[in-house]
Amino acid sequence: MWGGKITSQKFILNFGDDLELLKQRILKSGHISSDNVLKVDSFLNHQLDIALLSEIGKEFYRIFANNNITKILTIEASGIAIASMAGMYFDVPVVFAKKNQSKNIDGDVFTSSVQSFTHGRKYEIMVSRKFLSHDDRVLILDDFLARGNAMLGLIDIVEQSGAELCGAGIVIEKGFQDGANLLKEKNVNLHSLAIIKSMEDGKLTFG
Amino acid sequence: MWGGKITSQKFILNFGDDLELLKQRILKSGHISSDNVLKVDSFLNHQLDIALLSEIGKEFYRIFANNNITKILTIEASGIAIASMAGMYFDVPVVFAKKNQSKNIDGDVFTSSVQSFTHGRKYEIMVSRKFLSHDDRVLILDDFLARGNAMLGLIDIVEQSGAELCGAGIVIEKGFQDGANLLKEKNVNLHSLAIIKSMEDGKLTFG
Numbered sequence: 001m002w003g004g005k006i007t008s009q010k011f012i013l014n015f016g017d018d019l020e021l022l023k024q025r026i027l028k029s030g031h032i033s034s035d036n037v038l039k040v041d042s043f044l045n046h047q048l049d050i051a052l053l054s055e056i057g058k059e060f061y062r063i064f065a066n067n068n069i070t071k072i073l074t075i076e077a078s079g080i081a082i083a084s085m086a087g088m089y090f091d092v093p094v095v096f097a098k099k100n101q102s103k104n105i106d107g108d109v110f111t112s113s114v115q116s117f118t119h120g121r122k123y124e125i126m127v128s129r130k131f132l133s134h135d136d137r138v139l140i141l142d143d144f145l146a147r148g149n150a151m152l153g154l155i156d157i158v159e160q161s162g163a164e165l166c167g168a169g170i171v172i173e174k175g176f177q178d179g180a181n182l183l184k185e186k187n188v189n190l191h192s193l194a195i196i197k198s199m200e201d202g203k204l205t206f207g
Numbered sequence: 208m209w210g211g212k213i214t215s216q217k218f219i220l221n222f223g224d225d226l227e228l229l230k231q232r233i234l235k236s237g238h239i240s241s242d243n244v245l246k247v248d249s250f251l252n253h254q255l256d257i258a259l260l261s262e263i264g265k266e267f268y269r270i271f272a273n274n275n276i277t278k279i280l281t282i283e284a285s286g287i288a289i290a291s292m293a294g295m296y297f298d299v300p301v302v303f304a305k306k307n308q309s310k311n312i313d314g315d316v317f318t319s320s321v322q323s324f325t326h327g328r329k330y331e332i333m334v335s336r337k338f339l340s341h342d343d344r345v346l347i348l349d350d351f352l353a354r355g356n357a358m359l360g361l362i363d364i365v366e367q368s369g370a371e372l373c374g375a376g377i378v379i380e381k382g383f384q385d386g387a388n389l390l391k392e393k394n395v396n397l398h399s400l401a402i403i404k405s406m407e408d409g410k411l412t413f414g
Binding site: 041042046047048049050051053054076077080081084085087088091092093094095096098127128130131 | 248249253254255256257258260261283284287288291292294295298299300301302303305334335337338
């Protein structure tokens, strides 16, 4: 059965965190909208290129394989596919934080408040207390890091649970916004697979 | 690179659509809440057992492998992990319908209206027109089928796009509600991996 732990790393040739395949795909299929939003909905967060996501999951495993991760934490909706693919390589459960109160969650939850600039509102995220404990070693994964608000909410939940935060993996970091600095100030072991240095006049450059 | 098409079926021993592994897991880890909701949040829709989801994806591939599927369609959030795992076996893109208007979706979308009994409200679902066309052969996947409202919304979107609906795969069907009958009346090629016949007095029986 597929999903077992991968013990050999001998075929992985990347050096550093950059995933060249991903950068090429961002340049080829991404585009910058008129309101200066990077759209990667053709492969990352609406339509999903599963083979690419599997490579992304493999890369996160290469980076964090020695951290004895016991659980991957992400946030609905666009983090789920990435975390699931990574979960196959790590062979650990994935937990996704929910954004809205639902009858499907029991009352006993960790919650945190997140300011969304994309959606222009504040929202609550929550994770059932059953699925994070002080025994866990947590890797947080998400598709984007910009101002870092969703990530700070997830970190808050990890801290509430008493689990150890071992790292944070990001697919695309907007390096010109301050999320990465906020996380580094908190000593988060942050790795981003593609860091965008600037996005001006519809032109994108990597850091 | 993993994610390629699987050509040999010789190791698959299942007969019919029932996935015994899944039923055993529902009996072991699922529970029925005081308001008669089946909770499977420890492995299917909050915490995710990725190895089990991979088996579920493989089973959907076994069932629908001969339908020349070009695209898998699901709905955020709990359908995404299942569809992504299946997407590896089918080697096709996954598209997930979004539930809320977002700045990350361009204006040109297919929309449909869905009544949610779980959440007690009506909501819009949408899929960008870029990702479904009349050339597509679509498989819809989702975690639950009860009254069938989300599924009818997804079918509506497939019909708007002119794509061919080749099948619908469900992980857990509540056989005592009328969703399956509604879909069969529409001649949908429906396969559910676990059909719950009754859920009374906290006791669950399969159909």
